[in-house]
Each structure stands twice: as structure tokens, then as C-alpha cells.
Amino acid sequence: MALLAQIVVNGVLLGGLYGLMGLGMGLVWGVLNIVNLAHGALIMLGGYAVYYLYTGAGVDPFAALPLAMLAMFALGYALQRWLLGLVIRSAQLNTLLVTFGLDVLLSYLAQLAFSADLRTINPPYAGSNFALGPVTVPLAPLAAFGVALLLAAGLQAFLVRSRTGRAIRATAQNLTAARLHGVNPKRVYALTFGLGAALAGAAGGLYGVVSQLTPYVGVTLTARSFVVAILGGLDNPLGVIAGGVVLGVAEAATALYLDPTYVNVISFGMLVVVLVLRPSRIFERA
Amino acid sequence: MRRLALAAAVALLASVPWMGNETLVEFGINALLLATLAQAWNVIGGFTGYASFGNSVFYGLGTYGTAIAMAQLHLPFAAGLGLGAAMAAACALVLGVPILRLRGPYFAIATLGLSAAMAAIFSNLEIAGKNIGLILPLFRGERLFYELSLALLVATTATVAWVASSRFGAGLVAIRENEEAAQVMGVDTTRYKVAALAIAAVFSAVAGGIHAYWITFIDPASAFDSTLNVKMVIMAVFGGPGTVLGPVVGAFTLSAVSELLASRLSTVAAGFYGLVVVLAVVFMPRGLLDLGRGLRRDGWRYFAQNVRRYRL
Amino acid sequence: MRSTHTLLMAAALLLAGPVRAEDSITLGAAVQLTGALANTGRYYRDGYQLAVDQINAKGGVAVGGKKLRLALKLYDSQSDVNLGVRQYVQLVRQDKVNFLLGPFASNDALDDSSVAEKYQIPMVQGGGASSQIFSRGYRYVFGTLPPAEDYFASTIAALGKLTPKARTVALVSADDSFDVSVAKGTRQLVAAAGLELVVDKQYPEHNAEFSSILSLIKSKDPDVILWSGHEPQALNFIRQAKTLGVSPKLLYSFTVGVPTADFRKALGKDANYACGMTPWLPSKARRDDWFGDGEAFAAQYHQRFGYAPDYHAASAVADVEAFAKAIEAAGSLDPGKVRDALARVDFASLYGRVKFGANGQIAMPQTVIQIQDDKVVPIFTDTFVGKPLFPLPPWDKR
Numbered sequence: 001m002a003l004l005a006q007i008v009v010n011g012v013l014l015g016g017l018y019g020l021m022g023l024g025m026g027l028v029w030g031v032l033n034i035v036n037l038a039h040g041a042l043i044m045l046g047g048y049a050v051y052y053l054y055t056g057a058g059v060d061p062f063a064a065l066p067l068a069m070l071a072m073f074a075l076g077y078a079l080q081r082w083l084l085g086l087v088i089r090s091a092q093l094n095t096l097l098v099t100f101g102l103d104v105l106l107s108y109l110a111q112l113a114f115s116a117d118l119r120t121i122n123p124p125y126a127g128s129n130f131a132l133g134p135v136t137v138p139l140a141p142l143a144a145f146g147v148a149l150l151l152a153a154g155l156q157a158f159l160v161r162s163r164t165g166r167a168i169r170a171t172a173q174n175l176t177a178a179r180l181h182g183v184n185p186k187r188v189y190a191l192t193f194g195l196g197a198a199l200a201g202a203a204g205g206l207y208g209v210v211s212q213l214t215p216y217v218g219v220t221l222t223a224r225s226f227v228v229a230i231l232g233g234l235d236n237p238l239g240v241i242a243g244g245v246v247l248g249v250a251e252a253a254t255a256l257y258l259d260p261t262y263v264n265v266i267s268f269g270m271l272v273v274v275l276v277l278r279p280s281r282i283f284e285r286a
Numbered sequence: 287m288r289r290l291a292l293a294a295a296v297a298l299l300a301s302v303p304w305m306g307n308e309t310l311v312e313f314g315i316n317a318l319l320l321a322t323l324a325q326a327w328n329v330i331g332g333f334t335g336y337a338s339f340g341n342s343v344f345y346g347l348g349t350y351g352t353a354i355a356m357a358q359l360h361l362p363f364a365a366g367l368g369l370g371a372a373m374a375a376a377c378a379l380v381l382g383v384p385i386l387r388l389r390g391p392y393f394a395i396a397t398l399g400l401s402a403a404m405a406a407i408f409s410n411l412e413i414a415g416k417n418i419g420l421i422l423p424l425f426r427g428e429r430l431f432y433e434l435s436l437a438l439l440v441a442t443t444a445t446v447a448w449v450a451s452s453r454f455g456a457g458l459v460a461i462r463e464n465e466e467a468a469q470v471m472g473v474d475t476t477r478y479k480v481a482a483l484a485i486a487a488v489f490s491a492v493a494g495g496i497h498a499y500w501i502t503f504i505d506p507a508s509a510f511d512s513t514l515n516v517k518m519v520i521m522a523v524f525g526g527p528g529t530v531l532g533p534v535v536g537a538f539t540l541s542a543v544s545e546l547l548a549s550r551l552s553t554v555a556a557g558f559y560g561l562v563v564v565l566a567v568v569f570m571p572r573g574l575l576d577l578g579r580g581l582r583r584d585g586w587r588y589f590a591q592n593v594r595r596y597r598l
Numbered sequence: 599m600r601s602t603h604t605l606l607m608a609a610a611l612l613l614a615g616p617v618r619a620e621d622s623i624t625l626g627a628a629v630q631l632t633g634a635l636a637n638t639g640r641y642y643r644d645g646y647q648l649a650v651d652q653i654n655a656k657g658g659v660a661v662g663g664k665k666l667r668l669a670l671k672l673y674d675s676q677s678d679v680n681l682g683v684r685q686y687v688q689l690v691r692q693d694k695v696n697f698l699l700g701p702f703a704s705n706d707a708l709d710d711s712s713v714a715e716k717y718q719i720p721m722v723q724g725g726g727a728s729s730q731i732f733s734r735g736y737r738y739v740f741g742t743l744p745p746a747e748d749y750f751a752s753t754i755a756a757l758g759k760l761t762p763k764a765r766t767v768a769l770v771s772a773d774d775s776f777d778v779s780v781a782k783g784t785r786q787l788v789a790a791a792g793l794e795l796v797v798d799k800q801y802p803e804h805n806a807e808f809s810s811i812l813s814l815i816k817s818k819d820p821d822v823i824l825w826s827g828h829e830p831q832a833l834n835f836i837r838q839a840k841t842l843g844v845s846p847k848l849l850y851s852f853t854v855g856v857p858t859a860d861f862r863k864a865l866g867k868d869a870n871y872a873c874g875m876t877p878w879l880p881s882k883a884r885r886d887d888w889f890g891d892g893e894a895f896a897a898q899y900h901q902r903f904g905y906a907p908d909y910h911a912a913s914a915v916a917d918v919e920a921f922a923k924a925i926e927a928a929g930s931l932d933p934g935k936v937r938d939a940l941a942r943v944d945f946a947s948l949y950g951r952v953k954f955g956a957n958g959q960i961a962m963p964q965t966v967i968q969i970q971d972d973k974v975v976p977i978f979t980d981t982f983v984g985k986p987l988f989p990l991p992p993w994d995k996r
Binding site for chain 2: 029033035037083085086087088089090091092093094096097098100101102103104105106107108109112185186189223226227230259261262263264265268269271272275276
């Protein structure tokens with residue numbers, strides 16, 4: 001029983017981070033209709049940004065998150081404005097291919113810039129934990145979970161309340177109508193992609209604290225982000241975090257009761273089943 | 287004239303193993319198999335408009351069909367190819383119905399998920415050697431592998447040519463252009479789509495089987511490799527999806543580019559390939575065949591026009 | 599026809615390969631310089647290069663009264679097994695290299711070595727230890743990593759001589775070729791030593807998440823954890839063990855990571871107490887015909903490449919040296935004769951004694967090592983050569 005409780009805690013905390021990864025992907029997908037295969041590479045870059053801020057400038061990783069997010073926002077904005085924006089109206093497959101090429105390119109450049117060494121963001125408190133009855137609660141993953149929730153709630157509030165956020169949602173629903181209401185789609189699209197990249201950057205920094213960075217971590221993280229974005233639905237930030245938690249707990253339980261080698265059967269099987277059985281869940285747009 | 291040129295091209299390709307350059311033969315086997323995969327993808331992705339990222343599932347089933355038959359059951363190669371093709375066809379028929387109800391990116395993602403799940407399933411199967419894979423007997427017959435791959439590509443291309451000119455193909459194109467309208471016009475969309483997927487499945491599986499015997503060792507990661515699937519898509523899209531020869535041209539061109547990069551530039555190759563893909567899509571989003579027409583018509587302005595047409 | 603045109607162009611470019619000079623011996627390899635395995639692949643690139651340069655600096659290889667220089671032809675396989683195989687074929691058929699060196703990792707070595715066998719060009723590879731590679735009855739493939747099954751043999755022998763006595767073991771292993779071999783061998787070793795296996799979990803090769811396995815281990819509270827896999831995973835296992843407060847009562851040991859500088863740097867002081875094994879340590883006792891000894895080699899390597907070598911690099915050097923010895927013994931560059939000479943080589947090197955068994959694989963004892971105070975300390979060979987920090991203190995007491 002204690003073991004089960006521990007597994008649930010592990011899964012939930014990890015799931016929050018998964019959720020944050022899915023958040024940026026879901027936002028870009030939902031608004032721009034771009035399935036961003038370079039999302040994992042953006043997560044990786046964000047991780048390295050936090051890594052260098054911490055090891056180079058001594059900035060605490062959690063304090064470095066906003067800086068990394070800002071840098072990633074700028075990168076994302078530029079990518080959409082001057083690269084993805086150039087192909088966005090051709091066949092959807094083409095944007096997919098551009099993001100694939102981007103993923104290959106970014107991973108390669110990252111190896112040139114950062115080398116293939118394994119990096120961890122390892123502040124003194126990274127390994128700390130506290131006991132909650134029979135359950136050990138690890139501190140860093142708990143903080144990461146908190147940040148993920150905070151960012152999701154912030155994004156939700158931004159999309160619902162702010163003027164720009166409403167413009168983003170309007171664009172997602174109907175580009176032409178939004179244009180008629182004076183929305184500049186170039187700016188809104190670039191903003192949205194920038195936001196997606198910033199969220200990826202935050203996820204990367206947290207991932208570096210609880211796991212590790214190499215220039216090639218992106219691919220598996222992209223796949224996880226897909227699953228989460230689909231499980232959570234594309235339109236609801238807190239829903240995406242919930243999707244991440246479902247995935248995290250399912251994976252943790254599979255690893256314990258079946259075998260870790262079955263984790264991908266479960267998570268990707270879940271993805272296919274959700275898509276096939278409940279298409280309405282994701283087709284709905286808020 | 288066109289037929290004659292094609293026959294000459296095939297004859298030329300068939301003579302490659304006798305030219306005395308074995309690197310070219312190895313390159314050829316790889317390029318021909320990739321072209322087959324791109325061409326098979328063309329049936330479901332190009333004609334029907336369903337961007338499948340699950341064709342690597344069929345390729346992988348073909349790979350494992352051959353490997354299981356030869357390494358575990360000690361059957362001949364031909365039986366392996368048959369087993370692999372049968373497994374892939376069965377998979378397409380069973381999974382095709384639910385999966386093909388999904389549209390656009392949802393179909394793409396579902397098939398991507400399928401391929402990841404399949405890799406994990408095979409890495410737990412005893413008869414498939416679990417995750418450490420299977421070793422096939424060594425066979426020194428590069429010419430045979432080459433000619434088999436060529437024959438497979440010719441068969442696949444002939445099938446696509448038939449699709450392009452048949453009622454069946456017209457139905458597929460109708461589905462691509464407007465699925466509801468196609469249904470109203472009396473096209474049995476489910477049957478058409480599943481049939482298209484099954485055709486793609488069988489050819490991809492045979493390609494996988496040939497590759498398995500040639501490379502002698504397979505494991506789930508190499509059999510169900512989603513980057514291989516992305517490659518098929520890129521090659522088909524690069525050449526011109528929904529055309530008869532486009533995917534073949536695209537596959538040959540991109541294989542040559544990436545092979546040359548890998549052997550000339552070596553370490554820079556990985557990054558360069560990504561750059562080539564990005565630039566190709568930005569400047570020639572409608573593929574190589576369109577590039578040919580466009581360049582003749584507009585010269586270099588063709589590239590600028592593309593960007594202008596598709597940007598936001 | 600555009601397709602014909604493209605193909606001809608590609609053909610022309612591919613045909614124009616470089617021509618090998620007649621007064622040198624070319625060794626070829628396709629190594630992972632980019633991609634997921636680049637982290638360890640570089641040891642092979644640098645090891646091969648240093649060995650070739652050093653042998654040339656000492657006058658080259660004597661063949662039939664003539665001194666020939668060694669040359670190295672290296673491709674980047676981008677951690678793509680299929681590309682690697684094609685590059686090996688290219689090395690053999692187009693670049694016409696004389697002999698082949700191997701890639702890193704058992705899965706790659708499995709595929710690539712079949713090219714050597716197919717074209718009957720000898721390959722000495724120092725990157726694959728799985729028994730799968732050597733159980734195919736191949737004649738042209740040799741390996742300088744000791745068998746995966748025995749990686750934990752010295753560790754378990756050391757446990758038998760330490761007090762308090764270990765009774766229970768948790769075995770955690772990846773599901774790739776090398777680690778499956780390790781796990782198979784370790785289960786037998788554990789049983790033979792009268793230890794009880796209380797956890798035996800297998801995880802997918804590129805897995806990053808160990809919290810479930812760690813929680814299970816915590817609930818069984820074993821004396822020893824034996825862990826097998828790749829370096830990135832070892833790193834995550836230790837970090838997550840710390841965050842979940844999981845520590846075995848006596849000792850934990852890892853098949854990879856512990857000897858490498860990169861690993862210690864990434865973990866900082868959390869790397870301390872981790873045990874591992876290595877067939878090689880930079881030692882003065884290991885004499886070498888070209889480098890002097892193991893320590894001199896390590897210094898030269900570190901100076902040239904800016905990081906310390908580990909057993910991967912030493913194994914790579916041994917591969918090149920094995921060719922040099924075999925070619926001199928054969929007195930010829932004939933692949934068949936050099937193959938026969940390789941089967942008979944027996945020489946002392948900075949890596950250790952190089953002598954291949956009937957299946958082509960080397961046999962070598964593994965030295966148990968432990969990270970103490972950010973340094974790798976040799977602990978046990980068949981007797982204790984250093985003092986282990988034993989038993990392992992829990993995380994909050996370190």
C-alpha cells in the first residue's frame with residue numbers, strides 16, 4: 001500500500017512536468033495547426049539555457065527559468081515569423097517537414113555548441129526530499145510540478161482575460177473573422193509560437209534539474225508531448241497538465257506492476273485508443 | 287517516347303551490379319528500398335491524402351516476418367517475405383478501419399503512436415528475440431538483393447501507375463479532395479481507404495523483408511524506426527506526392543544527397559541534411575516535379591513566388 | 599528523364615572515390631561522432647587516431663622488410679545503424695581500406711561486423727562485448743572487450759570477502775544486447791555465490807525514468823544493487839535514487855559511467871561511493887611497445903584531446919595495436935593471412951594482454967573500482983588492491 005502511494009506520488013510529480021511539455025505543443029497545435037516536431041529540441045535548448053545560467057553565472061535554476069523562457073520566446077517568435085510563417089499556408093505536411101528538418105538542425109547545432117557531454121542541473125537541493133507518512137516526497141520534482149501548475153494557470157488566465165490572449169483564441173477559431181476584427185495574424189502567430197517555445201524552455205530547465213540534458217534528448221520528449229497534448233485536449237491548459245498526470249501515473253504503475261519495458265506499449269497504446277474512441281474530446285474547441 | 291525512356295532507365299538501373307562498383311550497389315539497394323517505401327506511402331499519403339506515419343509499422347512487420355521465418359522457424363527467404371507481407375496486410379485490414387476514421391494531424395499522430403507502441407510490443411515478444419533482436423543467416427548475394435529491390439520498386443511503381451489511371455485511384459483522389467462529397471457520389475470511402483492502406487502495407491513489408499536479410503541483424507528500434515517513416519514522407523513530398531514518378535525521383539535525389547553528405551562531409555552531414563529539408567520545403571513546397579515545370583516557366587523567380595504564395 | 603539524370607550524377611560522384619596510396623596500410627571505421635551515442639563514440643575516434651599516429655611516429659609497421667605507415671579512414675555513422683553498415687561497405691569496396699576497426703556499442707558492432715564477415719576483411723572491434731556478436735561462428739571478427747556475462751564477476755567475488763556479508767541483491771538491467779548478456783551472466787553468478795535475488799527488473803534501453811524501480815527496491819531494502827545499462831541512464835538512476843532517498847545497505851555497482859570523467863563531472867559529489875568495473879586502468883605496470891606504459895598513454899591522450907581516457911579509449915588503441923602486431927607476424931597485407939595472424943596474436947599492451955579466444959573475443963579480468971572523493975580508486979582484482987568505502991552510508995549521512 002505504501003508502495004502504491006509512493007508510485008502515485010512519483011507518477012503525479014513526473015506527470016506535471018510531462019504536462020508542461022505538452023502545454024507548449026498543444027498551444028501551437030491548437031492555434032497555428034502546426035504539429036511541431038522540433039518541440040523536443042526547443043525543450044532541450046531551454047534546458048541548456050538554464051544549465052549555463054546556473055553553472056556559468058550562478059543563477060539559481062528556478063530563478064533562471066524566466067530568463068530562459070524569455071530567450072526561448074524570442075527564438076520561437078523569430079522562427080515563426082521568418083521561417084514557419086513562410087510555409088504555413090502550403091500543405092500541412094510541409095510545416096511538419098520543416099519542423100522535422102529544424103529538429104535535426106537544432107540537435108546538430110546543439111552538439112556543436114554544447115558537445116555531446118551529459119549535463120545535469122544540480123543545485124544543492126536537487127536531491128532533497130521529505131517524508132510524508134510512508135511516502136518520500138522529492139523536493140525538486142515537487143517544485144517542478146508547482147511551476148508547471150502555475151504556468152498552466154497563468155496561460156489559462158492569459159488566454160481568457162488579456163486582449164492578446166483573446167486575439168489568440170479568436171485566431172484559433174477562425175482566422176478570417178479574426179482578421180476582420182483587426183487582429184494581425186503575423187504577430188499573433190509569432191506570439192503564440194513564441195509562447196509555446198517559452199513553455200518548452202521552462203520544461204527544459206525543469207527537466208535538466210530532475211533528469212539530464214544531451215543534444216539528443218528532444219526526440220523522446222517530442223513523443224511524450226504529443227501523447228500529453230492529445231490526452232489533455234488542445235484547448236485547455238489545465239486539462240493538458242491533467243493529461244500529463246494521467247500519463248505519468250499510468251507509466252509509473254506499468255513500470256512497477258508489469259515491467260518498465262511495457263511503458264511505451266501503454267502510453268502510446270493509450271494515445272491511439274483515446275484518438276479512436278473519443279475524437280470529439282479533441283475536436284472540440286473552446 | 288516516355289515509355290521507351292522509362293524502359294531504358296530500368297535497364298540502366300538493372301545493369302548497375304555489373305558495372306563493378308559495389309559501393310554503388312549498396313547505395314542502390316538502400317535507395318531502391320527507400321524509393322519503394324516512398325512510393326508505397328504515395329498510395330495512402332499522396333493519392334488518398336492520409337499522411338501516414340505508420341508505414342514503418344508495415345515495414346517493421348515485414349522485417350520481423352522475414353527474420354522470424356528465417357532465424358526462428360528456419361524457413362526459406364521467400365516464405366519470410368510472404369509471412370511479413372501477410373502480417374502487414376492483416377494489420378492494415380484490422381487497424382485500418384478504426385484509424386482511418388481520423389482525419390488530418392489526428393490520423394498522423396495515431397499512426398505515429400501505433401509505430402511506437404509496436405516497437406515496444408515486439409521488444410517484449412519472445413519469438414521476436416525481445417529487444418535484442420534476431421540474427422539472420424549471412425548471404426553474400428549483393429546482386430540478388432539489388433535486383434530484388436529493383437523488381438520491387440518496378441512492381442510498386444506499376445501498381446501506382448495503375449492506381450493513377452483506374453476508377454479506384456479516382457475514388458482515392460476524390461477522398462483526398464473532399465471526403466464527404468466522395469461519399470455522396472457513391473464512393474465506399476472506408477473500403478477504398480483500407481484497400482489503399484493495405485496496398486501500401488504489402489509493398490512496405492516486402493521492402494522490410496529484403497532489408498532484413500541484407501543487413502543480417504534486426505531489432506525493434508531499427509525495424510519500427512519513425513525517422514524512416516519521416517524519410518518516406520519527405521522523399522514522397524519532395525518529389526511530388528500523388529504523382530506516379532515523383533516519389534521515386536525524390537527518393538533517389540535525397541538518398542544521393544544524404545549519402546554524399548555522409549561520405550564527403552561526414553560529421554557535418556547530420557546538420558546539413560536538416561538544413562536541406564528546411565530549405566527544400568520553404569523554396570519548393572510542391573516538390574521536384576513542380577520545380578522542373580516552375581523553373582522552365584519562371585526561372586529563378588519561381589522560388590520567390592513560392593514563398594510569396596504560402597507565407598502568412 | 600530526370601530520374602536517370604539524377605542517378606547518373608550520383609553515380610559519377612560516388613565513383614570518384616579517393617585512391618589509396620600503396621605505401622600505407624589503411625584502417626577504416628564508421629564511428630558514432632554525432633547522435634545519441636556520440637558521447638562514447640568519441641573515445642573510439644580519438645583512441646584510433648592516437649594509436650595510428652603513435653605507431654607511425656615510432657616508424658610504422660614492418661611488412662616484408664619495408665616499413666609501412668598506418669592511415670585511418672573514419673566516417674561518422676550519426677548513431678544510425680543502417681548508415682553505419684553502408685559506410686562499412688563503402689570502406690571495404692570503395693575506399694579499399696585494408697582492415698576494419700569497430701564502432702561503439704554491441705548493437706552497432708553486431709550489424710557492422712557482418713560486413714567484415716561478408717567481405718572477409720578482418721575487423722578488430724573494441725566497442726561490443728555482447729556474446730551475441732561472438733556466437734555467430736564468424737571468422738573475421740575479433741573483440742577487445744571482455745564478455746558481458748562476466749562484468750560483475752569480480753564485484754561478486756569482492757562481496758564474498760567483505761563484512762558485513764551481503765545476502766540480498768537487486769538486479770536492474772537494460773534490454774539491449776549487451777545488458778541482456780550482463781543480466782544473464784549475473785543471475786548465474788549471484789546464484790552461485792549463494793545470494794538471493796530480491797528484485798530483477800528490466801527497463802527499456804533509452805528509458806529515463808527509474809522512480810518505480812527505485813520505489814520497489816526501497817520496499818525490498820536489498821544489501822546490494824547491481825545495475826547495467828548505458829551511461830545517461832546510470833546518471834539518472836543515481837540522481838533519482840538520491841531524490842527518493844534510496845540506497846542499498848552495503849554497495850551499488852554500475853557497468854558503465856564510473857570510470858568516465860564525464861560521468862563524475864555531471865554528478866559531482868553524488869558520484870562518490872558508486873562502484874563499477876573496468877578492464878583497464880592507466881597503470882605503469884601495463885607495458886606497451888609504442889606508448890611506453892598505460893600511464894604515459896593516458897597523459898598523452900589527455901594532453902591531446904583535453905579529457906581523460908577510459909577503457910573504451912584503451913580498448914580502441916589495443917584494436918589498432920593488434921593489427922600492427924598481426925600484420926608484422928603475417929608479413930603481408932593479405933586479409934586471410936592477417937586474419938590467421940590475429941587469431942594467434944598474444945602480446946602485452948597498455949590495455950592488458952591481448953589474446954583472442956576461439957570465438958574471437960578477449961578474456962580479461964575486471965577490476966572493481968569505486969569513486970572516492972571524485973577520484974576513481976581501484977579496489978579489487980582477485981585480491982584487494984584498495985580500501986573500499988563500505989558499507990555505503992545512506993544519502994543523508996554522506
